[in-house]
Amino acid sequence: MNKLSRHSDPILQPNPENDWEKEAVFNGSIIKEKGGYYLLYRAMSSPKDHDGKQLSLSSIGCAQGKDGIKFSQRKQLIRSEYGWEKYGCEDPRVTKIDGLFYIFYTGLSDYPPTPTGIKVCLAISKDLKTIQEKHLITPFNAKAAALFPKKINGKYALIITVNTDIPPAKIAIALFDKIEEIWSLEFWHKWYQNLENQTISVERINTDQVEVGTVPLETEKGWLVFYGHIQNYYQEQKRIFGIEALLLDRDDPRKIIGRTQDPLLIPEKDYEIEGIVKNVIFPSGAIVKNKKLYLYYGAGDTVCALAFGNIEDILKNTHNNPIKKVYKLKKYHQNPILFPDPNHAWKSKAVFNAAAIYLNNRFYLIYRALSNDNTSTLGCAVSTNGFKFEHLSNEPIYVPRIVLEQKIRANAFSGCEDPRITRLENKYYMFYTAFNGLNLPRVVMSTILVENFAKHHWLWSEPQLTSLEGVHNKNACVFPEKIAGKYVLFHRTGGSEIAIDFTDKLDFSSTNSLQNEGTISPRPGLWDSKKIGIAGPPIKTPKCWLLIYHGVSEIDDQYRLGLMLLDLKNPLKILYRSRYPILEATELYEKEGLVKNVVFSCGSVLSGKTLYIYYGGADKVICVATADIDEIISNY
Structure with missing residues (x-):
């Protein structure tokens, strides 16, 4: 200019x-x-x-x-x-x-x-x-x-x-x-x-x-x-x-x-x-x-x-200038859609950061629940229209099971945090963050048969630590299909970059831990200049992979959402990355909560042409925003 x-x-x-x-x-x-x-x-x-x-x-x-x-x-x-x-x-x-x-x-x-x-x-x-x-x-x-x-x-x-x-x-x-x-x-x-x-x-x-x-x-x-x-x-x-x-x-x-x-x-x-x-x-x-x-x-x-x-x-x-209007997701006018429940101790402080599944014409949210003593477990809610959700159970569907998820100090944050879920054939693969309030967080994987999930039989496989000890790692998921014969995984190492790995098998019981075969980095001077991480698993479209991701600014430390379009055959190749955020904290329920000025997503659902992006508001409530998939792609 x-x-x-x-x-x-x-x-x-x-x-x-x-x-x-x-x-x-x-x-x-x-x-x-x-x-x-x-x-x-x-x-x-x-x-x-x-x-x-x-x-x-x-x-x-x-x-x-x-x-x-x-x-x-x-x-x-x-x-x-x-x-x-x-x-x-x-x-x-x-x-x-x-x-x-x-x-x-x-x-x-x-x-x-x-x-x-x-x-x-x-x-x-x-x-x-x-x-x-x-x-x-x-x-x-x-x-x-x-x-x-x-x-x-x-x-x-x-x-x-x-x-x-x-x-x-x-x-x-x-x-x-x-x-x-x-x-x-x-x-x-x-x-x-x-x-x-x-x-x-x-x-x-x-x-x-x-x-x-x-x-x-x-x-x-x-x-x-x-x-x-x-x-x-x-x-x-x-x-x-x-x-x-x-x-x-x-x-x-x-x-x-x-x-x-x-x-x-x-x-x-x-x-x-x-x-x-x-x-x-x-x-x-x-x-x-x-x-x-x-x-x-x-x-x-x-x-x-x-x-x-x-x-x-x-x-x-x-x-x-190709950008005439800055594209923004459409927030649901009756947000938030899920609140903490003071009548149940395990979700009395917050419900937020939900993975999302669409199964048998129903929307499922597997959300992070926080108790008053700061223990994170996972709950489940279901909807027929993607907006109005009901809790499936009065108890968590997933609780801490391994040492790294157990609370060491009273009232310290601990447990199972921020799930992302992908379907591969007859299983759902859930990746989440394990934290005990003291050691560095690590990525854990657990699976459940689609059949059992549909019946609400919460028979999860034994959790497997997938990331290396002593390495700060979180925000992980697997792509919904293999690329060039390999599973592709996103995660975040070192606390700032999106890391990409390719593996022959999804078995982390031995030494097959997440490494760092490729990275996507923050951008100096922009809204995602400090650190970035994926939202939910990428969504396949006819022309590209659509990845919603979060970014944090060095200037104001706010969490915002943006998008990337990745090459179908080589997800290391970025076709487009939004210069400006597509979702940010503008409403009171996003600006005031346990952590101010945060929108954070762990999952979305594509139903017909409508993309439903579920996100946590201020680390306290669950909200939803929508987009027309053709519009969101054609804008770029």
């Missing part, structure tokens, strides 16, 4: 002679008129007493220039007048349509600011000298709204950022038959109730924060919008404020047809790194002159800055 080049210095700086813009001037929105260029910007006063509060009051200024770079004739255009903007007017975005200037901005009705007191407002001007009307726009928390500069299919279109201060924020589109509907609170109440269908999926990962930047630019390829994409938003010391771009369909701006893969700009210059707010840049205005992009942005929440780029290169690279 071609990066932007900066103008040598900020183009607008605080003016010590005007108290209303003495502290800061930033986030400038540009518009071209016959007389030249107008830059509307957020101005902050020197600290003052305002309605009994000590604050730097924000208002909106307007400056004029002839070349889009040098500006003068600065004046205050919009200031606080009504209750919904009592404590400031921030971050304007100006559009001219139907002969009038529509200036959307953020109004603050509380101080210190609260989410309910941060809303979108509108000022209407006929000449950018005076304001004829003002309106409160949103009855809910929102910022960063911009009106498209022309109607789309006969409708006015607004791009807006919702829930900016109760994240995750969502970028959304609103369409209006009449301009007056924009300030109809009745319209917005109905619109907000259907928010999910109004949003465009911009964020890539659950720790991103996104916000609309510029008024959309009309191009031959589509509507080009520059926006703020903040990585690692919830960790202040690790935040990266980046400027990125979206290309929206000309006839349906709810559809992303192109986007940047990486930031066009991040804080690097002194005036971006230092300021009232450090390490912040934010896009706020854009125009094109002779195929040259002029991108206006706020730097350090203190000055207005300018960067340049070749518009054709930006459009080309944005349009050519």
Whole structure:
């Protein structure tokens, strides 16, 4: 992706002679008129007493220039007048349509600011000298709204950022038959109730924060919008404020047809790194002159800055990015589907991380159950539809049997953990983690006849240790069929990589222990940078093996799920690996539990075209997400 080049210095700086813009001037929105260029910007006063509060009051200024770079004739255009903007007017975005200037901005009705007191407002001007009307726009928390500069299919279109201060924020589109509907609170109440269908999926990962930047630019390829994409938003010391771009369909701006893969700009210059707010840049205005992009942005929440780029290169690279929308699994709306049971001690603390089986038109979950003294056993639940499960037994179906699974210290974690189950001919092969709370975990295998499983006769074979002593190993399974005459096994050695082994037999009673004949490694800088491991056994499709896997980030230690597509004849050959996670902790039942911010899967079921992925939420409950198998494969 071609990066932007900066103008040598900020183009607008605080003016010590005007108290209303003495502290800061930033986030400038540009518009071209016959007389030249107008830059509307957020101005902050020197600290003052305002309605009994000590604050730097924000208002909106307007400056004029002839070349889009040098500006003068600065004046205050919009200031606080009504209750919904009592404590400031921030971050304007100006559009001219139907002969009038529509200036959307953020109004603050509380101080210190609260989410309910941060809303979108509108000022209407006929000449950018005076304001004829003002309106409160949103009855809910929102910022960063911009009106498209022309109607789309006969409708006015607004791009807006919702829930900016109760994240995750969502970028959304609103369409209006009449301009007056924009300030109809009745319209917005109905619109907000259907928010999910109004949003465009911009964020890539659950720790991103996104916000609309510029008024959309009309191009031959589509509507080009520059926006703020903040990585690692919830960790202040690790935040990266980046400027990125979206290309929206000309006839349906709810559809992303192109986007940047990486930031066009991040804080690097002194005036971006230092300021009232450090390490912040934010896009706020854009125009094109002779195929040259002029991108206006706020730097350090203190000055207005300018960067340049070749518009054709930006459009080309944005349009050519193969990832238009980050694919996510669909979470079941009634998650979680299984909870701990305080009436049964062996599963009173948690039920999670379930293997999955589909047998005789029924879904089975063989789940890890945790008692209050932290002993792990395995239970079983059954369903006819994959969503509503009932426990099969009031007792575990599998309990610790070997020394390595026995508890050594009171209340230490021990037992049989995180099963994965594969059917080979007339047997189910279960691999799980054995742990005694002291020694390194090892992989164990036990089998059961399909016939006995169907009858709920829990006649498991003697457990066999399959991994080497003294080697941290877990997350194991066997492929559901041989490849080139050999069994293929996944596991994880050393605590970070997926290991692959090939063996002639599934008998580990002697020296046939798991080794490490091939590996798949974490990826530096991405969501799976710290460690990875398989979810459930891979699923065979006509073109490839589909492997769901978990990854942990070095930045935030969150567990997320991704996918790989492996060659049918050589599973060491990765055909595709998801750049972004397909499932992550976004719901309370995934974010709060025994371990925060964890989604962890040990199994899935393919029934017809629907893939059911079962996963543990925060190491406490069991959940399910679904995907269309053709869609999940075709996305890559």
